[in-house]
Amino acid sequence: DPAVIFDLGGKFDKSFNEAAYNGAKRWADETGGTFREIELQSEAQREQALRRFAEAGSNPVITMGFGMADPLSSVAPDYPDTKFVAIDVNWLDGENLRQVSFAEHEGSYLVGMMAAMASKSDTVGFIGGMDIPLIRHFACGYAQGAKAVNPDITVVANMTGTTPAAWNDPVKGSELTKAQISQGADVVYAAAGGTGVGVLQTAADEGILSIGVDSNQNHLHPGKVLTSMLKRVDVAVYEAMKAGTDLETGKFTMGLAEEGVGYALDDNNAPLVSADMKAAVDAAREQIIKGELNVASYYADNSCPALSF
Amino acid sequence: MTAPAIELKGISKAFGPVQANKDISISVQPGTIHGIIGENGAGKSTLMSILYGFYKADRGEIWINGNKTEIPDSQAAIAAGIGMVFQHFKLVENFTVLENVILGAEDGGLLRPSLAKARKALKALAAEYELNVDPDARIDEIGVGMQQRVEILKALYRQADILILDEPTGVLTPSEADQLFRILDRLRSEGKTILLITHKMREIMEYTDTVSVMRRGQMTATVKTKDSSPEELAELMVGRKVLLRVDKVPAQPGAPILEIEGLRVVDDAGVERVKGIDLTVRAGEILGIAGVAGNGQSELMEVLGGMTVGTGSVRLHGNPLPLSGLGADGRSRRAAHIGHVPEDRQSEGLIMDFHAWENVAFGYHRSPEYQKGLLMDNAAVRADTEAKMAKFDVRPPDPWLAAKNFSGGNQQKIVVAREIERNPDLLLIGQPTRGVDIGAIEFIHKQIVALRDQGKAILLVSVELEEILSLSDRVAVMFDGQIMGERPADQTDEKALGLMMAGVAGEAA
Amino acid sequence: MDFLTLVQVLDSTVRLSTPLLLACLAGLFSERAGIFDIGLEGKMLIAAFFSAAVAALTGNVWLGLLSGIASSLVLAGLHGLASITFRGNQLISGVAINFLAAGITVLIAQDWFQQGGRTPSLIGGGRFAPVELPFAIGASEAEAAGRPLSQLLAEASPLQQVYSELISGHSILVYLSFLAVPLTAWVLFGTRFGLRLRAVGENPAAVDTAGISVVGLRFAAVGICGVLCGIAGAYLATALQAGFVKEMTAGRGFIALAALIFAKWRPWHALSACLLFGLLQALALRFQSINIAGVSVPVQLMEALPYILTVVILAGFVGKAVPPKAGGEPYVKER
Amino acid sequence: MEKMPKWADVVLIPLISLLLAAALSALVILGIGEDPIEAVKTMITGALGSTYGWGYTLYYATNFLFTGLAVSVAYHAGLFNIGGEGQAMLGGLGVALICLFIPWPHWSIALIVAAIAAGLFGAAWAAIPAYLQAKRGSHVVITTIMFNFIAFSVLNYMLVNVLKPQGAMDPATARFPEAIHLPSLHEILLPLGINFSKSAPANVSLLVAIAACFVVWLLIWRTWLGHEIRAFGKSESGARYAGMSPLKITMIAMLISGALCGMMAINNVMGEAERLVLNSTEGAGFIGIAVALMGRNHPFGVFLAALLFGFLYQGGAELALWSSIPRELIVVIQALVILFTGALDNMVRMPLEKLFIAVRKEKA
C-alpha cells in the first residue's frame, strides 16, 4: 500500500496538505485501495514516520513539504526497494526518489494579474507563511503578474514568520490582513497554509477580496474569494499512487503546461471574474506555455525583479 | 448555683495516631477566670480549639449556659458567644485593624457601611475597656501587644461572653501582661467567662478562680485556685513529685572564652533586635540569659551561632569571630569549637524527615571522620549514632527512625548529644528543656554541668526563670535588645530578675 | 509611523490584549484567594474549543460562550478539587490541567469534526460580530459611499479615526473585558466578598477562625477564575478568530500570568500590563523587525519581551512583586 | 509513629494513582469511540514487540531519564524546576555549536565535549532563575516558565538568523559531520551477537543516562553535598542552623538540574537528529516532572518511570500511525498521570492512611 506523510499543518489545512489528501482520497475512491497516513506533530517525528512506513512495506511513501528533504536524504538510502515521493523538493540525489516541484511562480503570475484587474485602490497584498525561498517564489510571480497589468500598482508583501508555526497562525494572518487593508490593499493573496484561513476570513469580514492557495479555496467565502492559485498537489499524489511500485523516479517540475498549477474558477467566484479578466489571464497562460512570456523565478538568483523583500 | 457557662463532656480528639484529647470533661462557672495548665503537647490548645469550633471533636458534647450546643465550626462558636485569642494570632497582616475586626462580622455586602459602623463600635469599646488602638493602622505596623488587643476587640465586637486566651502573655512584657490582666478583671466583673491557658504558675495563682490540669491528653484535676498550691499543681501536671534542683559544685571561672562588645543585630524587617550588648563568658561557668520571649535573646544566639549577621565585636579565645560575610556561618562556628543547641529543635536543630543517624551527622556532615573518599561514611555515622543513643538513653535506640517519630524529649536528647559530645569550648544552648519531661530535664542539666566542670564555657538562654536560677552561675537579663543587668545566680531571686525583665534597670532592682 | 497607522496598531493592541486581560483578571481572583494558577492557559484552550465546537454545531455563539465557560469551569473545579479539597500541589495541578486541555481538545475535535483537531470555520451567528458604535465610520458607511473603508478612514479627522478604528468596531466581549477591570476592583476592595477573598489569600486561618469557610471562598474564587478564563477562550475562538485550531492559545495564559505578576496582583495595573503586552504582540505581529534608533530589533526579541520584563519585575529591580502571603500553600488545619 | 508503612508510600500509592490514570484514559478512548484494549495492544506491540519498538522506547526513555533526574535533584532541594524544556533547548544549542564548528577526530571525544557543553548551556539557563530565587526570592517556578519562552525565542533566533545553512528552507542547522555519529544500540549490541534494529535511534546516550542515574543516586544519598541538598529542601531554617548556605545550595541544585536537562541534547540532537531543529525537545522537559513525581524522586524510581513514559511515547506514536486515535491521547494520559500522582496524591493517600491507622488500632 502507498503511504502519505502530511506536514505539520495537518491534512485538513484547507490548503497544501488537504490537496494531497484529496488526491489520495480520489485514488482510494477510484481504485478501492487503502493507504496509510500520518500527520506530523513535530520535527523530530519526521524520520520515525519515514522509517516506520518503509519498514512496514508501504510503497510508495509520499512525503509533503521541504521539511522532509533532510530526513529523506538519510532514510531513503536505507530502503532501496522503497520508492519515496518528495513534494516540493528538487535538490536531493537518490535512485529511489521521485521529486516533484511546481512552477508556483507561473500560477501566481496569473492570479497576480487577476488581483491587479480586480483592485480599485491600485494596491494589492501578499501574505506568505514562513519566510523561505519557496514562498518568495510565490510572491515574486504574483508581483510580476500584478505589474504586468498595471505597472504602477503597489504590492504590499508580508511574511507571517520564520518558523513552521507560521503555517498555522490564523491570528497573525488576520492581523497582517488588517494591516494591509489599512495600507490600501483591496485584494490579498495568502500563500500561508493554515494561516491563510485567517487571511481569507478577515478579508471577507472587511469586505475586500482574497486569493486562496494550493487547494481551491473559493468555497470558503463564496463571492469573497477572487480565485485560488491551484497547485495540483492532488494530481501529483494521485498519479504517484496510481503508478504504485512502478513509479518513475527522478525530478519533475509541474508548471502551467503540465497543468500542475493554475487558477480556480467555479460557481463561487464566477460573478467576480469578468470576461475580460478571464480572457487576459487565459491569454497570458497560453503565452507562458508557449514560452513567449517568461516569468522570472526567484530561485534563479534569489531576488525578484518586481518585488523587494 | 447557675448553670455552668461552659460544660464539656467526654471530649476526645485524635490527630492520626496521636490522641490529643482523651475523654475530657470540665465545667466552668460564669463570671470566673478559669485557668488551664499542662505540659507542652498536653492537649490544651486542641481542647480550646474544639470549643471554638476550629477542630471537630471525635466524640463528646458541649453545653453552653446549660444548653447542649453543636459547634461544627467557628461560626457556630461565635453565635454561641464564644471568642478566642489564639496562641498564634489569626490576623491578616496587610489589613488595617478595622478590616480585621469586621472580617466575618460585616453587615451587608458592601464594605463602606460596615467599616463606619465598626469604627464607632470600636471607639465605644476602647473607652469602656481601655483598649486603645488606631483603627487605621496596619497590623504589620503595630507591636504584638497591640495585635493582641485587636484580637480581644475582635471577640468583643462579636459580643463574646466567653473569652478563651491561649498563652496570652508568652509574647508580652510584664507591664503589657499586667494591663491585659486588668482588662480581664474588668471583663470578669461584667459577668464574662474567661478561659486562660498559661504555663506561668504565677498567673494561675494570682488571677484565676479555678484551674484545670491536663496531662497527656487527659484532664487530671480541676481545683479551686485558692485551695491549691503551685507544688500541688506541678505534681498534677507531670505526674510525680517535682524536684527542680540541680546538683552542682560552685563554679571555678577561668579565662574569658567568649567576649562580646557592642553587638547589634538588625532583623530582615529592618528592626534592631539586639542593641549593643557587652557580655563575657569564662571557662568553667554557665551564664544564663533571662528575659521575656522576644527581647532579642533568640537573635543573640543566632548571631553567635552563625545563623544571622550582626555588627560589633565578638572574640573567642581572644580571636575575633566574623559576624558577617565569610566565616559567619554555622559551619565555621562549629569548626571554631562552638556547639549550638538551638531554641527550636523541630525547625532548626533537626531535619524531621531525616533518620536519626542523619541528624546525628547534621551540621557535622563534612567532618573528616564521617567521610570516606568522596562519599560519606554512613556506617561510621550510624555507629556513632548508636553510641550516642546509648549514652543519652534515647528511646527507642533506633538510628533508622525518622526524627519526627521520636517524642519531644528524645528529639532534644539527640540534639544535645550531637552538640555536647563534641566537647565544644563554648556551648550555646537555647531553651534546653522546653517541652521535655522531668527525667530528661535532670539528665540534660547534668550533662550541661558536666561540660562546665570540664572547663568549658556555656551560654544558656531560657524563658524559664527556675531553670535559669538553678542552672546558671551568673544571670544576665535581656530586655528590648539590651542587657538590663547581671547578677551572680546565688545573689538574686525571681523577684529581682522579674523587675529587670520588665525593663527596670538593674541598679534600681 | 503616521497617525492612522498608530491608531491601527493600538486597535490591534486592544484586540490582542482582551484575552490577556480576561485571563489576567481570572488569575487575579484565584491568586488573591491564595490559589496559584498556572493552568490559565489550559482553561482558555478548552473554552476556546468548546465555544467554537458548540457554536459550529448550533450556529449560536451565545450557546458557544456558555459551553466554553462551562468547560473552563470543569477544569477550574478540578484544580479546586486538587488544590483545595485534597491540598495537592497547586503548581503540579496547573501543569496537569494545561496538558489535559492540550490533549483533550484535539482528541474531541478529531472525534467530532475529523478536521485534524480543528472545528469548522464559524459563520454568521456562530461568531461575535463587531459592534459598530453610533457615528463611527464602518462597513455600512463604506458600502453607502461605494468606496473602500480604508479610504474613508484615511480621509477622516484624527478624532474620528480614533473613534472609528480604536473605540468602535470591537466585539461585545472586548467591551466586557474592559468593564471587568473596574468591576474587579470594586468587588475586591468595595465588597464583603472581596475583603474575605483577599483575607483568605493572606491568612486563611484568620478567615477560618472568623467563622467563614475557607474552602467555600477559595472555590468561589477558583470558579470566578474559571468563568473569566472561559470568556477569554471563547473570545479567541469566536470573536478574534472564526473557529478553533489546536494550541490556539499559544502561550497567552502564561503571558497573562506574567502580566499578573507585572501588575503585582492589582486590577488597574493588570489593565496596563495587559495593554503593554498586547502592544508588544501587536508590534511583533505587524512588523517582522523593528528599527529603533537605527538598530533592528529581531522579532524574536519582541516576542520574548513580556517574559523578560516579567523576570525583571520578579527580580525586584522595578519594585518588588509580593504575592499574596498564603498563595500556593494549601490550607491545612491538621498537620 | 508513621501513619503508613514506607512501602505503601513508595509503591502502593503510585501504583493506585497509575491505575486510576489508566482507567480514566481507557474511558477517554471509549469516549472517542475506540477500543481501549485494541489501543493497548497496538501500543504494546509497537513499543515493546520488536527491537525497533524497543529502540524508540529506549530512545525516549533516555530523554526522560535526563529530565526526570533533573527535576528530582531540584526537588530534593525544595525547588520545582519547571524549566527543563528551556534548559534542554539551550543544551541542544550547545551541542550543535560543538558539533558544527569543531572538527572532531572521533565520536567519543566529541560526545564528552558535547555533553559538557550541553550541561554548561543547560546549567547557564538555570542559573539566573536559581540566583533570583536565592537572592531575591523570585519564585523559581515562575521564572523558569518565563525562561522556557525566552529559550524558545533564543533558539528561534539562532536557527533562523545564524545557524540555518544558506538556502535552506526549514529553521535547522546543517547535519553534523559523519565522524561524530554516535553508535546506536545496533552498533553497540552487534559485537555481543544481538541483532538490534538498525533504524531505531536509541544510542550510546542511554548508557550515559543510566550512569547519570547512578551518579545522582550517589550524589544525593552518599555525599555531604547531597545531605545538604536534602536538608535544605526539607527545612531552610535547619540548613541555616547547620551552616549551609542557601544561596550555594540553591545554585548548585539548580545548576545540576539544568545541566542534566541540557545533557538530554546528546541523545535527541547528537544521537538522533544529528542536527538541531526547532522543538527538538518535544516536551521532554515537562515529562520530566511526571517522571520525577512517579519515581518518587529516587533515581531508581525515575528509571522505571522514564521507561514507562518511553513506552507511552513510542506506543502513542504507533497508535497515531496505525489507528485513528490521534497522538494527543498520550498528552491526555500524561496529564492524568501528573494529575493523579502529583496533584491528587492526597486523594489516594488520605483514605489509605485512615485504613492503615484503623488496621493498626484493630491489631492493638
Ligand SMILES: Nc1ncnc2c1ncn2[C@@H]1O[C@H](COP(=O)(O)OP(=O)(O)OP(=O)(O)O)[C@@H](O)[C@H]1O
Ligand atoms: N493540627 C494538628 N495536627 C496533628 N497533631 C496535632 C495538631 N495539633 C496538635 N497536635 C498534637 O496534639 C497534641 C496536643 O497538642 P496541643 O497543641 O493541644 O498541646 P498544648 O497543650 O497546647 O501544648 P503547648 O503548651 O505546647 O501549646 C500534641 O501531641 C500535638 O503534636
Ligand SMILES: Nc1ncnc2c1ncn2[C@@H]1O[C@H](COP(=O)(O)OP(=O)(O)OP(=O)(O)O)[C@@H](O)[C@H]1O
Ligand atoms: N505531630 C506529630 N506527628 C506525628 N507523631 C507525633 C506528633 N506528635 C507526637 N507524635 C508521636 O506521639 C508520641 C508521643 O509524643 P509526645 O511528644 O507527646 O511525647 P511525650 O509523651 O511528651 O514524650 P516526651 O516527654 O519525651 O516529650 C511520639 O512517639 C511521637 O511519635
Ligand SMILES: [Mg+2]
Ligand atoms: Mg498550645
Ligand SMILES: [Mg+2]
Ligand atoms: Mg512532649
